[in-house]
Amino acid sequence: MDVAKTDFNDLEEAFQAKIDAEKRIEPKEWMPDKYRQTLIRQMSQHAHSEVVGMLPEGNWLTRAPTLKRKAILMAKIQDEGGHGLYLYSATETLGISRDEMFDQLHTGKAKYSTIFNYPTLTWADIGAIGWLVDGAAIVNQIALCRCSYGPYARAMIRICKEESFHQRQGYEIMMTMAQGTKEQREMAQDALNRWWWPTLMMFGPNDTNSANSAQSMKWKIKRQSNDELRQKFIDATVPQAEYLKLRIPDDKLVWNEERGHYDFGDIDWNEFKNVVSGNGLCNRERLKARVDAHDGGKWVRDAALAYAAKKAARKAEAA
């Protein structure tokens, strides 16, 4: 009998037993390589999404309608940068370096959420992003607060505390515009029309087409399926749209008394695949902005390191 293989099976069984008992997995503990790889992929993509997500909103920073809105948007974008940093830091505990993650993003090997490949055409888009995109992110992230991997769960709890402000500031922008002039109302409706379907895609493929889901659920990396989370988001959002007297662009959207949920129309998964594979409206622009920012910042990082080395040398000399 293969001794090494038996040992491995024992380890894996003990690991699964820990998960089943709702124990958290911490960085230095043994874990199946696939668990590690799945987390590295998911967490780094999550981090990249936070960071790339700053770009569509940054587009309106210099053109926010008031100083107050500008300050709020700035704070929101800073939070997203912070979320990226929490998540990169948590991912590094799995043994991948920050540089390697950046490298994967910059070479297109790692993905980020498709939603950030759509353009922000008007100020109302900033309202729609806060309300819908952050709203969807909250639904996803609340489920992840109970993820089996300790550092990921802790980063999620920190992030969830900050997200509520993001959604509320977005909804307030929508409220202001929906109650404004005819042009403002139309702008708000147009933003909802463009962001609704891409937001629903944020939850990922239908459960029947989601290859990795079952294993992730078994490992309690995921706690709820894509379709469950999507339904949760729709049920919460429809009344919010009604309050704004805006129309969600879906003819099949209707309350189903029997299910106790809203029924909704089919998602265009071809569009989703197209954007994932790099052909969205802004894929190239987003990636270029990230690469330029990283390359452009190299001299700053180099100078900071050189300065630290010089200071340390001086200190050693004086001692």
Next chain:
Amino acid sequence: MTKDTHDELPLYEVFIRSKNGLDHKHVGSLHASDAEMALTNARDVYTRRGEGVSIWVVKSTDIVASSPEDKGNFYEPSDDKLYRHPTFFNLPDEVGHM
């Protein structure tokens, strides 16, 4: 998974005291060129909403950690000393709370 990281800024672990009277608690990590930069970065990354009144930063490579593998042996000395727990001693009710 070991890409060349010689020019990566060093990693610092961040600990924050949320208010006086409480211990510093590990909150995460960040990259910085030196301790001074690590402190200001920690302020920006981990205390945007008054989460802290005191911050410690420690180079990750300076932390010495126990390893999960020796869980058994390492903590064993305390496992067989049940008399360290108050419940080990049966005292009569008449004594009252002790």
